[in-house]
Amino acid sequence: MRIKEHPVLGIPEKGKAVSFYFDGDIFSGYEEEPIAAALRAAGVLVHRHTSRRNEPRGIFCAIGRCTDCVMIVDGEPNVRTCITPLKEGMRVQTQYGVSAVPEGGDANGTL
Amino acid sequence: MEHYDLAVVGAGPAGLSAAIEAAGAGMGVVVFDENAKPGGQLFKQIHKFFGSKEHKAKTRGFQIGRELLEEARAVGVKAELNSAVVAVYGNRELAVSQGEKIKRVKSDAIIIATGASENMTPFEGWTLPGVIGAGAAQTLMNLHGVMPGKRVLMLGSGNVGLVVSYQLLQAGCQVVAVADIARTIGGYGVHASKIARCGVPFYLSHTIIKAQGDGKVENVIIGETDAKRELIPGTERCFEADTVCVAVGLSPMSQLLGQAGCRMVNEPQKGGFVPKVNEYGETDIKGIYAAGDVSGIEEASAAMIEGRISGAAAANAAGFMPDGEFKARFEECETSLAQLRRGMFAPGRKGAEQSETDEGIPLSRALLSKGYIDENELSAFPGFRDCSALSETYPVIECTQNIPCNPCQDVCPKGCIHVGNDITALPVLNPKASCSACGMCVAACSGQAIFLVQPHYEPGYALVTIPYEFFPLPQKGDKGTALSRSGEALCPAQVVDVRDAKALDNTRLLSIKVPSSHLNRARFFVKGDFANG
Structure with a gap:
């Protein structure tokens, strides 16, 4: 899903390649790009599940306004992944309600 | 308490232009923006702008953004980023949220240039991952080099819908359709033609029925509507798509002005609640101005001129710009703005049914309904x-x-x-x-x-x-x-x-x-x- 070379913008300017964890698995992305961009590039669309209806949510506005893309980042819930820059070794987790533990399911990590 | 001659809220095209104008006249200017980078939405605009030379026509939006930043630096505009202005008071005091703290700032004049936010339209499945704003698509592909999806259905045929559809094609995505409940294409015919010749089909008088899929968008159903905008049964049409882009208009982000106590009016032609302003963009509270989309949705070219006018007016009111110089500057800007506000897409003619050009030539009906001229x-x-x-x-x-x-x-x-x-x-x-x-x-x-x-x-x-x-x-x-x-x-x-x-x-x-x-x-x-x- 990455654009290799753009007809107007050329080759996208990116920070250095970094690894991060998504629900325990190792993913790769570029430093300083939004976490959400790295996830989208890796094919991850679901960022969280709502607390009452357990509905999936992902990127919606991509500019930090709507809060649909919030996830648990390095243990902190409700982080807007569309405006939070990616860092080496970051732990990113799908958010269930406001925790990393799905209702009645097993945990990829605890708060 | 920190004190400035002028505080500008928003570092987009209008805010930067206002700051440049005022700082150029000698004012001490600070610009606050909630984002990590200045420029507002300009850096996502990769198409060539319209207008004439003085409006920076044929220059791409991101290039205009770079030029504005350079100008701002040259005249000593101070920018504070990651700084959300959370309150503006009638006594010209601002509350600025920075990290965990909120600081209060006093300013002799305030220019609000907070821009606009995207409208949304709810439909079945609109919360599914894969349904995104058109702005989100621009952010992902033009700022971060990531395709928002592989197969995209665009909802809305205004200039945003058309321009973003074209940009999606440039990013390597497929645009499966542009759908709009309106009977005719809302944006410039030339923007529609750019994507029509690439094979993108238009579905006017069509509404979105639902987006569906297992945990994410997998397909989208649209259907034709009658003159009352009711769905005509049996006209449903399904598209395989992983993304729905919503481009159904913009609304002024004028909350700060309302909160400051400025007189607000609901003007549908301008996109919603806007402050009542005079020809300089000044609200009914002396020293508080509004410039750009926050005072009525238009193109960025118009926002930049409005910013210049408000910046010059603030400088004049505070004694930084002599009356004669201000008058000349204002007239120059007004002429330039008037040029942009003419023609078929002028703010006053928005949504009006038009049948011929100003020259009296019948408009191409095919262009309005199919996106290309016969x-x-x-x-x-x-x-x-x-x-x-x-x-x-x-x-x-x-x-x-x-x-x-x-x-x-x-x-x-x-x-x-x-x-x-x-x-x-x-x-x-x-x-x-x-x-x-x-x-x-x-x-x-x-x-x-x-x-x-x-x-x-x-x-x-x-x-x-x-x-x-x-x-x-x-x-x-x-x-x-x-x-x-x-x-x-x-x-x-x-x-x-x-x-x-x-x-x-x-x-x-x-x-x-x-x-x-x-x-x-x-x-x-x-x-x-x-x-x-």
Whole structure:
């Protein structure tokens, strides 16, 4: 899903390649790009599940306004992944309600 | 408490322009923006802007953004980023949220330039991952180099929907359809034509019924609506798509002004609640101004001029700019703004049913409903002439709506194209001038509506030069297929020249050889054998 070379913008300017964890698995992305961009590039669309209806949510506005893309980042819930820059070794987790533990399911990590 | 001569809220086109103007006059100016980078939405705008030279026409939005930042730096504008202004008080005090802290700032004048937010329309499945705002698509692909999806359905045919659809194609995505409940395309016809010739179908009088899929968007169903905007049963149509892009308009983000106590009015023509302002953008609270989309949705070009006016007015009111200088500056800006606010898409004519151009030429109905002009409608327009009999190259200008724009006239070294002082007038071809085939008009036309045609390139063949902004770039000698204005495969075609130069600013010129009978139809090129589809 990455654009290799753009007809107007050329080759996208990116920070250095970094690894991060998504629900325990190792993913790769570029430093300083939004976490959400790295996830989208890796094919991850679901960022969280709502607390009452357990509905999936992902990127919606991509500019930090709507809060649909919030996830648990390095243990902190409700982080807007569309405006939070990616860092080496970051732990990113799908958010269930406001925790990393799905209702009645097993945990990829605890708060 | 910190104290400034002027505090500007928002570092987009309007806010930066205001700050530059005021700081240039000697004011101590601070600009607050909640984002990590300045520029607002300008850095996502990768198309060439409309207008005339003074509006930075034919310059791409992100380039205008860079120029504004340089100007701001040069005049000493102080920018505080990651700084959300959470309150503005009538006594011209601001509360600014920075990290975990909130600081209070006092300013003699305040210019609010917070811009707009995207409207949304709820439908079944609209919360599914894969349903995104058109702005989100721009952010992902144009700022971060990531495709928002592979197959996208665009909801909304205003300029945002059209421009973002084109940008999606440039990013390598497929646009499966542009759907709009309106009966006619809302944005510029030239923007629609750019995607129609790539084969993107338009569905006007169509509404979205639902987006569905297992945990994410997998397909989208739209259906036709009647005159009352009710769904006509049996017209449902399903598209395989992983993304729905919502482009259903913008609303002014005017909350801070309302909260400060400024008089607000609901003006649907301007996009919603806006402050009541005078000709300088000043609200009914002295010293508090509004500039750009926050005071009414328009193009960024207009926002920049509004910013200049408010910045100059604030400088004048505080004694930094003499009356005479301010008057001259204001008049210059007003003239420039008036030029942009003319024509078929002028703020006052938004949504009005129009049947002919300012010249009295009937509008192309096909353009309004399908996104491309019918060949037989073209001859009515002054930019078109059928010169099959001519031996030389000549430009064909498929510009059929009154849009404020005149780079075609400016760049032609031979005087072939005339727009005149009223920049919304349709370009007229001068039959006496002779075209040097330099192609500058093809690249300069922000609507990509100009083509060069050489009727007798080789016996039986004509040469058509088209603007081309996609990768992979076809190469000289490549064989492929010429597409019509509707994106339909017309005939075999061969690339005989590809021109790329700094002056063309990434709008490459592709010259394709087609059978002479197709010289008035061939408007796009794809690689791949004609016979094998």
